[in-house]
Amino acid sequence: MQQADLIAPATQAAAAVPQAQPQLLRCPCCGGAPTLRNSKAQFAEDTYWHWVECSACGLATRYMAGAAERCIPAVATAWNTRTPASKSAAKDTAQ
Numbered sequence: 001m002q003q004a005d006l007i008a009p010a011t012q013a014a015a016a017v018p019q020a021q022p023q024l025l026r027c028p029c030c031g032g033a034p035t036l037r038n039s040k041a042q043f044a045e046d047t048y049w050h051w052v053e054c055s056a057c058g059l060a061t062r063y064m065a066g067a068a069e070r071c072i073p074a075v076a077t078a079w080n081t082r083t084p085a086s087k088s089a090a091k092d093t094a095q
């Protein structure tokens with residue numbers, strides 16, 4: 001796996017894959033707002049990498065390449081289950 005190829009600017013590709021935004025929890029590290037991102041894959045036509053990334057600290061899920069309708073729910077689930085649900089619930093109800 002060539003790591004450098006995976007970290008590509010997503011600015012040009014973002015508008016090409018319109019998708020409903022899934023519900024994403026706050027970043028488990030810093031509490032920042034997560035962003036669903038994508039970037040055109042270089043190995044195949046009409047294929048995109050999808051991942052979720054914290055806009056504040058840069059924490060990100062793994063990259064997943066393929067159909068948006070399959071990848072976006074998968075990376076959203078990966079993001080939302082980074083931290084135990086009980087821990088998130090306790091944090092939400094602390095104040």
Ligand SMILES: [Zn+2]
Nearest residue numbers: 027030054057
């Ligand atoms: Zn963060």
